[in-house]
Amino acid sequence: MSFLSLQDVSLCYEGQDRAVRALEGLSLAVGRGEPIAVIGPSGCGKSSMLLLAAGLLAPTGGTVRVDDQPLAGPRRATSLILQEHGLLPWKTTEDNAALGLRIRGADRRESRERAREALDRVGLAEFARAYPGELSGGMRQRVGLARAVALDADLLLMDEPLSALDALRREDLQDVLLDLWRRRGHAQVLVTHSIEEAVFLGRRVVVMTPSPGAVRSIVENPDAGEPGYRLDPVFHERCAELREILASEGALHAEEGVRT
Amino acid sequence: MKTPLSRPAGYLIAVLALLLGWELLALALGSPALPGPLEALPAFVALVPELTVHALLSLWRVSISMVIGAVLAVPLGLAIGRSPRADSIFAPLMFLTYPVPKVVFLPVLLVLFGLGDVSKIVLIATIVFFQILLTARDAARAVPEGAVLSVRSLGASRLDIARHVVFPAALPDIFTALRISTGTAVAVLFLAESIAGTDGLGWFIMDAWGRIGYPRMFAGILAMAISGVVLYEAIELAERLTTRWRRTAH
Numbered sequence: 033m034s035f036l037s038l039q040d041v042s043l044c045y046e047g048q049d050r051a052v053r054a055l056e057g058l059s060l061a062v063g064r065g066e067p068i069a070v071i072g073p074s075g076c077g078k079s080s081m082l083l084l085a086a087g088l089l090a091p092t093g094g095t096v097r098v099d100d101q102p103l104a105g106p107r108r109a110t111s112l113i114l115q116e117h118g119l120l121p122w123k124t125t126e127d128n129a130a131l132g133l134r135i136r137g138a139d140r141r142e143s144r145e146r147a148r149e150a151l152d153r154v155g156l157a158e159f160a161r162a163y164p165g166e167l168s169g170g171m172r173q174r175v176g177l178a179r180a181v182a183l184d185a186d187l188l189l190m191d192e193p194l195s196a197l198d199a200l201r202r203e204d205l206q207d208v209l210l211d212l213w214r215r216r217g218h219a220q221v222l223v224t225h226s227i228e229e230a231v232f233l234g235r236r237v238v239v240m241t242p243s244p245g246a247v248r249s250i251v252e253n254p255d256a257g258e259p260g261y262r263l264d265p266v267f268h269e270r271c272a273e274l275r276e277i278l279a280s281e282g283a284l285h286a287e288e289g290v291r292t
Numbered sequence: 293m294k295t296p297l298s299r300p301a302g303y304l305i306a307v308l309a310l311l312l313g314w315e316l317l318a319l320a321l322g323s324p325a326l327p328g329p330l331e332a333l334p335a336f337v338a339l340v341p342e343l344t345v346h347a348l349l350s351l352w353r354v355s356i357s358m359v360i361g362a363v364l365a366v367p368l369g370l371a372i373g374r375s376p377r378a379d380s381i382f383a384p385l386m387f388l389t390y391p392v393p394k395v396v397f398l399p400v401l402l403v404l405f406g407l408g409d410v411s412k413i414v415l416i417a418t419i420v421f422f423q424i425l426l427t428a429r430d431a432a433r434a435v436p437e438g439a440v441l442s443v444r445s446l447g448a449s450r451l452d453i454a455r456h457v458v459f460p461a462a463l464p465d466i467f468t469a470l471r472i473s474t475g476t477a478v479a480v481l482f483l484a485e486s487i488a489g490t491d492g493l494g495w496f497i498m499d500a501w502g503r504i505g506y507p508r509m510f511a512g513i514l515a516m517a518i519s520g521v522v523l524y525e526a527i528e529l530a531e532r533l534t535t536r537w538r539r540t541a542h
Contacts, residue, residue, distance in 0.1 A: 086445045112445035114438055122460040122537045131456065161539040183446075220441040 034061035035219045036085055036187060041094035043080055049166075054080045056244035058094075066276045067213050067220040067257065069234025071227065071274070073281070077245020078223045082189045085221060098187060106233055108136060110187045111180035113197055118176040119164040125151065126160040129178040136183075143182070150182035151175070154208055170201040174208065181212060188213075188220045195225055203262075203284055210259060214249070227278070231270045232261055239277050327507050335507035336514050343496070343515040350492045351519050354481045355526075357413045358470065361420030366466060370458050371424040373432025386426060394419045397479050398487065407488035416480055420473050427469035431462035464538060467531040471524060478520045493519065 043055040055077045062068055070078050083089040084096050087106045096103040098110065111132070119128045126147050127134075133143035151157050154174040164172050173193055180188050193209075206229060213233075214222055224230050230237045235256050241248040248291045253270050261267050297305070311329045318328035327335075336343070336540025372378045372386075398415055405411035439457050448456065493516045500509035532539075 061323050084440075088441060088445055106445050106447045108447055110445070112442060114442050118442045120437075120439060120443070120460070122463075134348060135443070135446050135448045135456070142370075164340070165537060168478065179446075 035064040035099060036060075036062040036221070037061065037089075037095075037097045038081070038084065039095050039097070041081075041084060041091045041096060043077070043084065043089065044092045053244035055084075055091075056246055058246050060238060060247060062162055062219050062221060065217040065219055066235055067222070067233060068236045069222045069230035070238045070240060071224055071230045071244055071278070072240030072245075072248070073278075075245075076240040076242035078240055079191050080245065081240075082112065082191050082221065082223055083201060085187075086110055086189050088112075089256045105123075107187075109183070109185050111183050111185035111187065113173075113176045113180060113188070113190045113193045118155055118179075123180075124160065125156060125162050125164070125167070125175050125220070127174050128164065129182050132179050134181040139227050146182045147178065150178040150201055153181055153212070154178045169196050169199075170205055173197070177208065177212060181216070186218050188218050190220070190222045192223055192225060192231065202226075202229070207259065209233060214257065227271050227274050228262075231267060231274060232256060237270075237274060239274070239281070241281060248281060251277070301496070302509040324506055327510055330508050331336050332510035332514065336511035338512045339508065343493075343511060346491055346493045346496045346512075347519050349513045350481060350485065350494065350516070351523065353409060353412055353485075353492065354519075354523065357416035357481075358420050358473070358477055360413065361417040361473075362424050362466070362470060364417075365424035366428050366459075366462075369428025370432040370454060370462060372425075373429040374435075374454075374458060379429070379433075383429075386422075390422055390426060394422065394481065398484060402488055411488065412481065412484040415484060416477050419480060420470075420477055423473040423476070424466060424469050427465050428462055432458050435461045438439060443458070464531070464535050467527065467535070471476045471527050471531075473525065474520065474524050478523065482516065 038058055038060045041055055041058045042053070044051050044053050046052075058077070060081075070081070072078055080089065084091055085098070085103075087098075087103045087110070098107055104253075109222065113142075120131070123131065124143055129150050130138075130140075130143035130147035133146060134140070138146075148160055149156065151160055154177050156171060156174050156178065159167060161172065164175070167175070173196075176193065194205050197205060209222075210233060220233075222230070222233050231253055233256060235253055237251040237253055239248045239251065240246065251270065251274055255261060255264065255266050258264075315328045315330065318326050372382045394415065397418075398411070401411040403413050405414060435458050439454055439461070443453055443457050481492070482494040482497070484490035486498040489495055493512055497509055497512035497516065500506075500512055
């Protein structure tokens with residue numbers, strides 16, 4: 033049924049002097065083509081959960097399945113976008129966008145062509161030969177998106193991809209993300225610190241609690257996915273609902289808490 | 293008038309300043325062993341055909357040695373830096389052998405490989421190897437984990453990561469180490485050539501010295517200096533061509 037499923041997943045790793053339980057008893061299902069958002073305070077295991085879903089970490093307990101297959105490692109049609117370091121500074125925009133295809137064995141010309149199409153899609157066609165150092169933060173994140181588009185990913189995992197941007201660029205890029213999802217219909221997990229971003233882009237918003245990380249509650253948000261949703265009163269109701277849940281967790285005013 | 297000088301203009305001024313300092317020093321010392329440029333430069337010009345042969349031989353020896361040293365050290369250093377297990381085995385070995393001056397093995401190498409090119413190349417390659425090995429290992433350890441992770445999530449093998457992430461990330465440091473080792477490599481070449489063989493600039497200089505041909509000796513020294521600059525600039529050029537991205541960061 034579900035496209036990505038984490039079932040009763042736990043994750044422990046060896047810390048400085050004791051074992052750290054990053055996740056415990058976490059269950060989550062994402063449907064094919066469904067966009068969800070994950071929110072929670074720092075240290076609630078959101079990033080670990082994404083690395084599990086990407087196949088970069090193996091769970092200590094429980095199972096991770098994608099497309100009805102138990103996940104044994106990174107999967108070709110999954111794309112992971114991190115907040116930073118996603119782009120290699122020594123490769124041009126075009127080569128960065130083409131990297132996934134190159135690694136998967138496509139020849140240079142074909143991958144460049146598809147990368148250029150993807151860059152066009154995110155509005156960066158004229159920067160194909162520039163290096164990441166010449167681009168703004170927002171443009172760099174677009175290149176990361178173009179890499180995922182070029183790969184034709186059916187599962188897009190994002191770890192706070194927009195958190196380094198100022199408010200206006202953020203909304204701009206949220207619109208780009210929404211546009212890509214509406215055109216391509218991939219399943220999407222967006223980890224974020226921002227309540228508005230979670231409500232704008234997640235059909236369901238998963239609230240996680242820390243130590244050990246687990247799902248606290250899930251807010252249904254079926255109206256997400258429309259470009260004008262930010263102006264809808266329902267949008268603000270959902271934001272308020274989410275804010276209340278997070279406040280009851282004491283997450284809002286924690287030191288590294290959720291931005292409101 | 294605060295714009296930086298162009299590279300050739302900078303070189304020209306530096307050369308003039310050096311010549312002036314040289315002339316002043318020669319006048320002050322008044323010794324035949326230190327002829328001034330007015331004496332040495334004509335000797336240099338007259339000897340250009342002969343010097344070119346020796347300089348090319350020396351340059352060939354030092355550059356092939358540096359290439360061999362780097363080609364062996366870079367993959368090994370990067371591999372050690374990326375593998376904690378390999379590092380735990382090799383790091384103590386590296387720390388023990390790094391400070392040992394390899395040049396003291398010259399007599400051993402001369403016995404093993406004879407007085408020809410092989411012993412000189414082995415010695416210089418060994419010295420460069422250790423310089424680059426440590427640099428490559430440190431550079432590989434400093435590669436941001438996020439970059440590795442994001443490429444690994446694309447399904448990259450270890451080889452892909454080495455090729456797309458670790459090697460290009462380490463390249464600027466490797467070039468710095470290469471440039472620094474140029475000075476050592478040329479110095480060791482001079483020593484090796486002056487002790488063994490009958491050609492190369494090191495031999496030329498010591499041969500002129502033995503015959504008390506001081507202007508000739510200085511022509512050789514000049515040729516050695518020029519060879520060093522050529523080598524340094526060649527590495528600089530290779531670096532600029534392969535790490536273009538570094539000059540774009542803002």
